[in-house]
Amino acid sequence: MAKAMLSLLVHLHAALLFVPEPAGAGAVYSVVRYGARGDGASDSTRPFLRAWADACRSPRPATVYVPPGRYLLGRATFVGPCSSRAVAFSIAGTVVAPAGYAWDGATAGQWITFESVVGLTVSGGTLDGRGDALWACKKQQPRGHCPTGASSLTISNARNVVVEGVRSVSSELFHVVVLQSRGVTVRRVTVEAPADSPNTDGIHIHKSTNVAVYDAAIRTGDDCVSVGPGNSNLWIERVACGPGHGISIGSLGKQQGMAVEAVQNVTVKTTWFTGTTNGLRIKTWGSSKRGYVRGVTFSDSTMAGVGNPIIIDQHYCPDGGCGGGARQQSSGIKISEVEYDGVRGSSATPVAVSFDCSRSNPCSGIRLRDVRLTYQGKSGRLQAAGAVSSCRNAQGTASGLVVPPSCL
Helix, strand or coil: CHHHHHHHHHHHHHCCCCCCCCCCCCEEEEHHHHCCCCEEEEECHHHHHHHHHHHHHCCCCEEEEECCCEEECCCEEEECCCCCCCEEEEECCEEECCCCCCCCHHHCEEEEEEECCEEEEEECCEEECCCHHHHHHHHHCCCCCCCCCEEEEEEECCEEEEEECCEEECCCCCCEEEECCEEEEEECCEEECCCCCCCCCCEEEECCEEEEEEEEEEECCCCCEEECCCEEEEEEEEEEECCCCCEEEEEECCCCCCCEEEEEEEEEEEEEEECCCEEEEEEEECCCCEEEEEEEEEEEEEEEEECEEEEEEEEECCCCCCCCCHHHCCCCEEEEEEEEEEEEEEECCCEEEEEECCCCCCEEEEEEEEEEEEEECCCCCECCCCCEEEEECEEEEEEEEEECCCCC
């Protein structure tokens, strides 16, 4: 079922790849008219920025149009606010990042950014981050010896934004980032990166509110959707994930500059995970940093060969460099009121449900309802021993049919 749904979402996206020049959408500013060339080699950065500047100044609804072709675009920040609150960036072709380590030093972090825009729509087309060279460096060199890399598409300090029908491939870092924004909808987005590509989160949400993600097909080397600190009122629905590290809240407890790291009111509904490292995950570092995660609902999820279908990990330490006693440190992040309803499928490990919570801030109000997870080994065959649950410092309830039996 998960594979079929993933295929369906990909085909739906394919129908959106051809976007004709917008008709009846106010003023249209084609980047080609500003000198952009769709040959994949000519630098089109200045034509893109000039087209945006004119569209942004337009007093009536305006569209920046990228025709079919391959357009080489350097680091570009499209800045608002604009005169009209109905500005579109319509892509019918492919936008290509420069090859190599173009994002080192002061330009690290972001490739294409929309900053301080209200009423923006980014639609269609493909963003090719060409991250292969950077991934290879990170796999071969010691930590810190490679450039940081750049996220492909960032929506920053913006309001009332829609990102739809965009295909992001081979991003150096995160594919789509929603940062310090409000009222953002990401729908019908496709993400493609190899399973071993480091730090290539599909959709990352940070310090934002009222963000919705719908109908996403994500194959990547890190979290399919990651929810950082400072987020509230998120809705994530119909996401197919695999390969990847699952849908994660966190990690929390390591950020600098935030006195309290908080995530609240999150709904994750109707999701499919195929061969992922994790399914539904909340993760915090074992540190004294204060914060909380509360009011989270995970419902209607299907797992197929997932390493950790349901997991809360409050001793997160991915690189093993936290020291011998790190896992004994008590996380300052309080996790409460988290519900898992209608989670089914197979676990690739014996522990299908794991709640490893903070000693000083035990998880509370955890609810399991109608959970059925079986254990299948590497061969894909059902294991006679069955799946198990593991709880540490976790309090809550279970109702309906819950397999494996609850340890709460």
